[in-house]
Amino acid sequence: MPVRIEKAFQVQQPIDKVWGLLSDPRNVAGCVPGAQITEAVDDRTFKGSVSVKVGPSVTNYKGDVHFERLDAAAHEMELVGRGQDVKGRGSASMKMTGRLRSLPDGGTEVETVAEVNVVGILAQFGGRVIHDVSDIMFGEFTKRFEQQLQQTAAPPAAAVAAEPAAAAPPAPEPEPVNAPAIFLKALRAAVARFFRRLFGGSH
Amino acid sequence: MIAKTSPEIGGLGHSVKRKEDLRLIQGKGTFVDDVRLPEMVYGQVVRSPFAHARIKNVNIENAMALPGVLAVITGKDLEKAGLAWMPTLFHDKQMVLAVDKVLFQAQEVAFVVAEDRYTAADAAELVEVDYEELPVLVDPHRATDPDAPILREDREEKTNHIFHWEVGDRKATDQALEQSPVKARVDAVFQRCHPAPLETCGCVADFNTATGRLTVWLTSQAPHAHRTLFAIVGGIPENNIRVISPDIGGGFGNKVPIYPGYVCAVVASLKLGRPVKWIETRSENLQSTGFARDYHMTAEIGADRDGTVKTLRVKTLADHGAFNAAAQPSKFPAGLFSVCTGSYDFKKAFCEVDGVYTNKAPGGIAYRCSFRVTEAAYLIERAMDVLALQLKVDPAELRLKNFIPSDRFPYQSPLGWNYDSGDYAAAMNRALEIAGYKELRKEQAEKRAKGELMGIGISSFTEIVGAGPAHTFDIAGIKMFDSCEIRVHPTGKAIARFGTKSQGQGHETAFGQIVAQELGIPVADITVEEGDTDTAPYGLGTYASRSTPTAGAAGAMAARKIRDKAKKIAAYLLEASEEDLEWEPGKFSVKGVPGRSKTIQEIAFAAYTNIPPGLEAGLEAVHYYDPPNLTFPFGTYIAVVDIDKGTGEIKTRRFIAVDDCGNIINPMIVEGQIHGGLTEGLGIAFMQLIDYDESGNVQGGNFMDYLVPTAVETPRWETGKTCTPSPHHPFGAKGVGESPNVGSPAAFVNAVVDALAHLGVTHIDMPVTPWKVWQILKQKGVVD
Numbered sequence: 001m002p003v004r005i006e007k008a009f010q011v012q013q014p015i016d017k018v019w020g021l022l023s024d025p026r027n028v029a030g031c032v033p034g035a036q037i038t039e040a041v042d043d044r045t046f047k048g049s050v051s052v053k054v055g056p057s058v059t060n061y062k063g064d065v066h067f068e069r070l071d072a073a074a075h076e077m078e079l080v081g082r083g084q085d086v087k088g089r090g091s092a093s094m095k096m097t098g099r100l101r102s103l104p105d106g107g108t109e110v111e112t113v114a115e116v117n118v119v120g121i122l123a124q125f126g127g128r129v130i131h132d133v134s135d136i137m138f139g140e141f142t143k144r145f146e147q148q149l150q151q152t153a154a155p156p157a158a159a160v161a162a163e164p165a166a167a168a169p170p171a172p173e174p175e176p177v178n179a180p181a182i183f184l185k186a187l188r189a190a191v192a193r194f195f196r197r198l199f200g201g202s203h
Numbered sequence: 204m205i206a207k208t209s210p211e212i213g214g215l216g217h218s219v220k221r222k223e224d225l226r227l228i229q230g231k232g233t234f235v236d237d238v239r240l241p242e243m244v245y246g247q248v249v250r251s252p253f254a255h256a257r258i259k260n261v262n263i264e265n266a267m268a269l270p271g272v273l274a275v276i277t278g279k280d281l282e283k284a285g286l287a288w289m290p291t292l293f294h295d296k297q298m299v300l301a302v303d304k305v306l307f308q309a310q311e312v313a314f315v316v317a318e319d320r321y322t323a324a325d326a327a328e329l330v331e332v333d334y335e336e337l338p339v340l341v342d343p344h345r346a347t348d349p350d351a352p353i354l355r356e357d358r359e360e361k362t363n364h365i366f367h368w369e370v371g372d373r374k375a376t377d378q379a380l381e382q383s384p385v386k387a388r389v390d391a392v393f394q395r396c397h398p399a400p401l402e403t404c405g406c407v408a409d410f411n412t413a414t415g416r417l418t419v420w421l422t423s424q425a426p427h428a429h430r431t432l433f434a435i436v437g438g439i440p441e442n443n444i445r446v447i448s449p450d451i452g453g454g455f456g457n458k459v460p461i462y463p464g465y466v467c468a469v470v471a472s473l474k475l476g477r478p479v480k481w482i483e484t485r486s487e488n489l490q491s492t493g494f495a496r497d498y499h500m501t502a503e504i505g506a507d508r509d510g511t512v513k514t515l516r517v518k519t520l521a522d523h524g525a526f527n528a529a530a531q532p533s534k535f536p537a538g539l540f541s542v543c544t545g546s547y548d549f550k551k552a553f554c555e556v557d558g559v560y561t562n563k564a565p566g567g568i569a570y571r572c573s574f575r576v577t578e579a580a581y582l583i584e585r586a587m588d589v590l591a592l593q594l595k596v597d598p599a600e601l602r603l604k605n606f607i608p609s610d611r612f613p614y615q616s617p618l619g620w621n622y623d624s625g626d627y628a629a630a631m632n633r634a635l636e637i638a639g640y641k642e643l644r645k646e647q648a649e650k651r652a653k654g655e656l657m658g659i660g661i662s663s664f665t666e667i668v669g670a671g672p673a674h675t676f677d678i679a680g681i682k683m684f685d686s687c688e689i690r691v692h693p694t695g696k697a698i699a700r701f702g703t704k705s706q707g708q709g710h711e712t713a714f715g716q717i718v719a720q721e722l723g724i725p726v727a728d729i730t731v732e733e734g735d736t737d738t739a740p741y742g743l744g745t746y747a748s749r750s751t752p753t754a755g756a757a758g759a760m761a762a763r764k765i766r767d768k769a770k771k772i773a774a775y776l777l778e779a780s781e782e783d784l785e786w787e788p789g790k791f792s793v794k795g796v797p798g799r800s801k802t803i804q805e806i807a808f809a810a811y812t813n814i815p816p817g818l819e820a821g822l823e824a825v826h827y828y829d830p831p832n833l834t835f836p837f838g839t840y841i842a843v844v845d846i847d848k849g850t851g852e853i854k855t856r857r858f859i860a861v862d863d864c865g866n867i868i869n870p871m872i873v874e875g876q877i878h879g880g881l882t883e884g885l886g887i888a889f890m891q892l893i894d895y896d897e898s899g900n901v902q903g904g905n906f907m908d909y910l911v912p913t914a915v916e917t918p919r920w921e922t923g924k925t926c927t928p929s930p931h932h933p934f935g936a937k938g939v940g941e942s943p944n945v946g947s948p949a950a951f952v953n954a955v956v957d958a959l960a961h962l963g964v965t966h967i968d969m970p971v972t973p974w975k976v977w978q979i980l981k982q983k984g985v986v987d
Contacts, residue, residue: 002897088332090252119336120252123900124308124486 003118003130008111009142013149015100018108019075021149022098025065031144033137037065044070050083050092052122052133059122060086075100090120205720205866205934208788213727214720215934218871222731223450223711232450236482238407238420244273246468246481247323249313249330250491251305254341254562254899255352256334258304258312266315266329271322273475275330276314276467278302288357289436289466292459292678293536295365296357297526297565299463304337306354306525307564308901309490314467316479339562339899343499343522346559354525354560365527368536369555371618376553379514383505387590392968393578393948395497395522395563395893397489397903398570399911400706402452404492405482406465408472417472418445421465423734424454424704425744428678430736432461435679437469448734451706455883456568458706459530459746460493490904493530494563494893495570497522498578502543502586510594512605515617517543517554517582522561529567531574532670532678532743538574539667541618545583546627546665546837547605552617562899571880571944573668573747573833580664584949588661588956589965597644598953599635602663603628613930620667622835623937626863629925631663634839634861637923643843651961656846658958661839664946668938669752669834678743684829685753686740687761689718691822693811695804696728699761702742703754704734708940709872710750716868717755720934721762722769723789723803740825748836748938751868752929757828759933764824769806772822775815776801834929834937838862840881840946842954848986851977853889853955860947861923864939865932873939878920880943886912887944888951890970959983 011018021027025046029035032050039047044067051060063083070077082093096114103109118130208214226232263275278300281287288296301312313330317323338352345351346363353361380386407420417439423429426446434441451458468481483492498519505514521537523529531538537556544552569575587605591598607614609626616622643659650657670676676683686702699718703710715729733739742754766786773791774781777799784791792800801809810822843857860877867873890910894902903909928935948969955971956964962983967975980986 084334085252086331087328088252088334091336117898119254119898119900120308123896123898124490124902124904 003116003134005114005116005131005134005138006112007138008109010103010107010109011146011149012107014106015075015102015108018110018149019072019100021145022100022110023070023072023077027148031141031148033140059089059120061092062086085120090118090122092116092118092122206788208720208723212719212723212725212788214716214788215866215868217716217869219712219716219726219869221709221712221872222715223705223709227450234402234450234452235405235407235420235422238449238480240407240409240478243407243478243480244316244318244475245320245323246464246471246479247315247317247320247327248311248464248467248481248487249315249327249332250487251301251308251310251312251334253305253334253336254308254339254895255337255354256305257337258301258332259335260333261313262331262333263313265331266326269322269326269329271318272315272326273318274316274471275326276300276316276470278312281470284470286437286466286470289461291526291528291565293527293529293531295527297528299466304356305334307562308899309487309564309904310525311463311467311491314471316471316475339897341561341563341895341897341899343497343520343559343561346561354562363560365523365558365560366536367555367557369553370541371553372551373553376514376516376551379551380503380505380516383514384508385506385590385594386503387506387586387593388501388503389582389586389589389966390501391582391585391966393496393498393500393581394891394969395494396570396887396891397494397893397909398455398457398568399489399909400453400455400457403483403485403488404458404462404464405480406468407478407480408465408468409478410469410472410476412476416443416445417469418447419465419469420447420449422451422454422458423448423744424451424456424458424706424746425678426704426734426736427702427739427741428681428743429461431681432679433469444736446736448704451704454706454746455571456495456530456746457488457493457570459568459744460528460566462492486905489893489909490901491564493528493566493568494524495566495568496578497567498575500578500582502582504586504590506590510590510596510601510604512547512590513550515544515549515552515583519556521556521558521567522563523558523567524561524563524565526565527558527567528565531569532676532683533574534675538569538576540575540579542576542616542620542665542667543579543583544616544618545580546602546607546625546663547583547587548607548611549617554618563895569747571883572941573666573670576667577945577948580662580666580945581949584662584664585952585966588953592960592965598661599631599640602661603631606631606663621832622665623832623929623931624865624927625665625835625837626925626927627663627665627837630837630861630863631839633923633925634841634859637861637921638841638843638857638859640841656848656958658844658846658954658956660842660844660950660952660954660957662946662950662953663839664837664942664949666748666836666938666942666945667833668748668836668941669830670747670749671833672831673829681743682829683743683749683753684827685742685749685757686825686827687754687757688740688825689758689761689765689823691722691724691765691807691810693808695724695807697722697724698730698732699758700732700739701754701758702740703745703750705745708745708750708876709869713751713868713872714755714758717758717934718762720788721759722766723787740827748941750938751936752834752932752938753828753830755868755936756830756933757826760828761824761826764826765822768810768818768822768824769803771818772806772809772815773801776806776809776813831931834865834932836862836864836937836939836942838942838946840950842950844951844954844958846955846958846976848980851973851975851980853971853973853976855885855918855951857921858918858950859921859923860943861925862939862942863925863927864942865926865928865937866935867926868936874922876940877922877943880940881920881947882912882917884944884947885917885951886910888948888969888971890972892970
């Protein structure tokens with residue numbers, strides 16, 4: 001089910017530094033709960049995996065991410081990701097556009113629009129739960145991204161292009177998305193809606 | 204007239220408390236999942252996450268390696284045994300386990316068997332299936348587009364079109380409609396919904412390798428038909444198959460089809476020589492088993508300016524999902540949909556239906572209705588309201604003006620049905636009276652003037668139940684009779700067995716009352732049994748409100764055979780000629796000789812101890828009843844709703860249901876049936892939809908998305924009745940269980956549309972949710 005997710009967040013870092021981090025999927029993956037980049041196919045295409053655990057079932061998406069557009073001057077990017085669960089339990093694809101904007105205070109605003117299409121067991125939980133899960137994941141992403149921004153010096157954007165075939169830095173074994181917790185949070189939101197229906201609808 | 208028996212006998216018309224409830228409410232019933240056999244193992248189905256995908260490989264190694272796993276059956280395994288496909292009940296075939304490709308999300312791909320349920324569930328997760336996704340077809344309107352993917356590569360016809368069916372005079376109808384001074388049209392979707400019985404489907408298959416005998420405990424509404432199908436498809440001699448339908452926790456049509464899980468459990472038991480239990484989860488039930496409706500309909504009424512209806516034209520697109528597994532035994536691809544002229548005296552009518560395949564679960568079962576009559580009743584009742592709106596006449600008046608008059612029965616409908624009896628105006632007038640209709644309209648006008656939203660919805664439905672006459676109905680060639688066998692024991696107690704199968708309808712009580720009525724044996728002394736094919740006479744099962752019209756009739760006929768024999772015995776005992784005897788429930792007396800009589804109990808004892816010369820011993824009879832016609836119960840329902848402008852929330856303030864199901868066996872059970880059916884109708888009208896997104900993901904595959912009405916949402920049902928007996932049924936009864944589900948959705952929707960009619964609203968598709976209503980209010984500028 002295609003779900004459109006629009007998010008924006010602000011960080012207290014200059015735009016070029018943010019761009020440098022954000023335009024390298026290896027850095028981005030480090031911020032996505034449960035995600036990992038395993039191979040750089042070329043300077044625009046990467047292979048990786050995302051592991052999402054919903055309740056008792058782990059969905060381990062393997063696939064690739066490709067930058068359709070990477071406009072350093074305009075600070076805009078467009079990327080397409082696609083993965084299939086290794087056990088054949090479903091698939092997910094995403095088209096995301098990101099745009100950075102300098103803020104008057106020297107910080108940066110990151111605007112993203114993602115169209116996520118999930119097929120399979122996860123999708124059966126309905127758009128509401130996917131929205132809720134993505135909200136929680138995105139919140140976690142923003143937190144980790146800010147931490148990374150503070151920790152790392154910005155690699156120049158050119159560096160990525162200069163070493164296209166370089167193997168991905170040995171990423172730490174990713175924590176699987178803290179999924180029971182995420183799912184429970186999402187579920188709780190949905191259950192709350194359910195009860196509102198129940199009691200809102202009383203006679 | 205039906206003789207009224209004493210309360211002790213408890214024949215027709217007595218509200219005898221349901222015998223089955225004693226065990227059911229104490230948790231002492233036996234449902235399929237309660238069956239536990241020595242050495243029993245458990246099955247789990249591996250299902251497709253994709254709506255349309257090619258299967259490139261199925262790897263069972265990891266699953267087999269898990270300790271406790273006994274077998275993993277794949278489509279390829281079944282293919283070798285010739286069992287990868289099975290016939291559906293409607294001239295199609297469906298996959299048991301997918302071989303080359305899957306056609307809907309949650310389709311069965313493999314079957315894992317393990318020592319316990321947990322291991323089976325874990326092992327199912329370890330089965331690795333390599334899929335290649337294919338383009339998905341979800342919208343039935345796109346099924347025959349040139350660029351639509353062809354779903355059924357197994358068929359010779361390379362098209363997603365399944366059938367075209369039409370009935371009536373197309374040319375005359377087109378012409379008449381063209382010339383009509385008034386035309387009303389409604390495009391209505393009866394959404395895909397699901398019966399969602401409290402108990403999901405399941406079975407325990409036990410193949411005894413020593414005797415070669417297969418016993419299957421099955422959630423089956425039709426155990427005999429299923430036994431025969433197992434024999435035909437599986438090649439097991441029918442005498443070696445015993446199907447037992449134990450207590451069933453609701454069926455509503457969902458337990459008529461044979462599902463892949465049943466077949467897999469049988470195959471696994473044959474393979475392992477151990478009993479195999481398979482029980483669906485709730486989501487599996489909602490996502491893969493028989494759905495209902497999914498009819499995309501257009502009705503056009505041609506009428507005179509004074510509101511006299513003349514012509515009806517109906518065009519429908521039917522979404523059957525991946526396989527045409529419609530579980531319906533009529534000869535017509537759209538079942539009894541051509542009863543769509545309803546309660547009205549149309550002169551000309553034409554109806555056409557096209558069925559298509561999509562990447563959705565197969566089924567199209569009759570959810571508490573006789574094969575598409577719910578869709579038909581909804582459509583005509585909606586269309587009549589659209590016409591009333593257009594003519595600016597009261598919907599009750601319009602209906603009263605156009606009803607088939609009570610003196611025209613039996614009535615031949617323009618689309619070929621012969622309605623047995625009816626008095627539609629009587630039911631309508633009774634409902635209007637209970638509702639206080641005029642006062643309600645006055646109140647509505649006052650509220651509307653104040654800007655408040657209140658609506659009154661009417662539905663005057665005609666049902667068509669009791670499948671069915673041998674000339675029109677069969678399952679795999681087997682005619683749709685039903686049966687009863689009665690044995691009266693020496694002490695005057697009796698057992699009556701039927702070919703039907705109660706799933707909560709109260710047969711154990713009501714069917715006992717039929718026998719009690721005919722024989723005068725107290726209902727407490729009669730045991731009613733159903734569901735075991737080794738003991739019950741052959742029958743076609745319970746659905747389509749057919750139990751009373753068919754098996755109930757067979758019960759009366761079998762009892763009458765016993766009474767005839769009892770009369771012979773009584774004549775012998777009383778030393779009188781048969782002609783001099785008269786019957787009152789429970790005894791034969793010699794006419795004009797007070798005190799000279801023999802009770803049925805004395806006669807039963809004599810049947811075993813003092814047999815008249817030349818007569819066989821015993822007091823037993825069996826009867827197979829082929830109904831000469833269907834029965835046509837009817838009624839008028841009135842819903843009164845209030846709508847909250849701020850939230851779009853709809854409150855059903857009152858609901859009046861006047862039903863006419865002919866002579867009633869047990870008024871309490873009938874009322875309970877009506878309450879249950881109305882509650883289901885409320886769910887359909889306001890809450891329920893099995894939806895699919897464009898990738899074919901089920902949206903509505905669990906009880907958080909597929910809502911079931913609770914006591915909180917359910918209004919107090921106000922019931923009433925009229926009585927127009929069926930002229931052809933042995934005791935004048937008609938079916939009733941489905942009427943409330945068939946008749947009520949239109950009443951609910953008509954009420955909401957009525958509340959918004961002054962805003963120019965003429966139709967809202969179900970489920971009519973607060974969100975939809977709120978959007979309309981916003982669009983019409985009622986709220987900001």
